[in-house]
Amino acid sequence: MSLYTFFFGQRRPVWQRIAQERGGTFHSPFLKGDRIEFPYRDWTVIFEYFHGGFNSQVGSRQGRRGYYSILGIPFFNPSGFDCDVRRANFLHKIGNAIGLADIRVGDPYFDETFQVRSNQPEQVRGLLASPVVKQALTSSDFLNLRVFRPSAWRGERSLPPGVSMLACELWREQDNYFLLLEIVAMLEAGIDWLYANGVANDFPYDRFLPR
Secondary structure (H helix, E strand, O other), X not given: OOHHHHHHOOHHHHHHHHHHHOOOXXXXXXXXXXXXXXXXXXXXXXXXXXXXXXXXXXXXXXXXXXXXXXXXXXXXXXXXXXXXXXXXXXXXXHHHHOOOOOOOOOOHHHHHHEEEEEOOHHHHHHHHOOHHHHHHHOOOOOEEEEEEOOOHHHOOOOOOOOEEEEEEEEOOOXXXXXXXXXXXXXXXXXXXXXXXXXXXXXOOHHHHOOX
């Protein structure tokens, strides 16, 4: 076992494998987290690895030493759609019990297990109707699904105005090859749905975000 594998696990070789299989590229910039990029139709799928620090939304959770990954697809978002889908905690379950419910999608198990927030409830219900999306979300306790703009103060990549990411934040199992493939399938199914329903426009990633 190499020293890298001992301290950091198998994430890097797993990411390199996915990049190779999908015809993409692996980047490991000096003093920055690893990144892979690969094409999907008119989109670019991106994996990026970050240190969340002690005060960040993700780093304060159960991630290994505050490290987490964002796996996502940037897209033009003319309607300003956003959403946040994550496993419900005890307080959210109490809120649901007393009538302070989040958006409900009509699936009893999903509504009990996840909290869903969005500024466009019908759009997020349509997105979550996909079996591929639901399967990936229920495959791990350590991921969520969001449409959002990455936070520069957390060290994440800045995006041009009007561009958001359909993305998962993953703070464990970042070296789980089969889970990562499920997440990729979820992102691809999700961006297809958003595009087909007029929420997402394509985004020429290489033009606006040079490597």
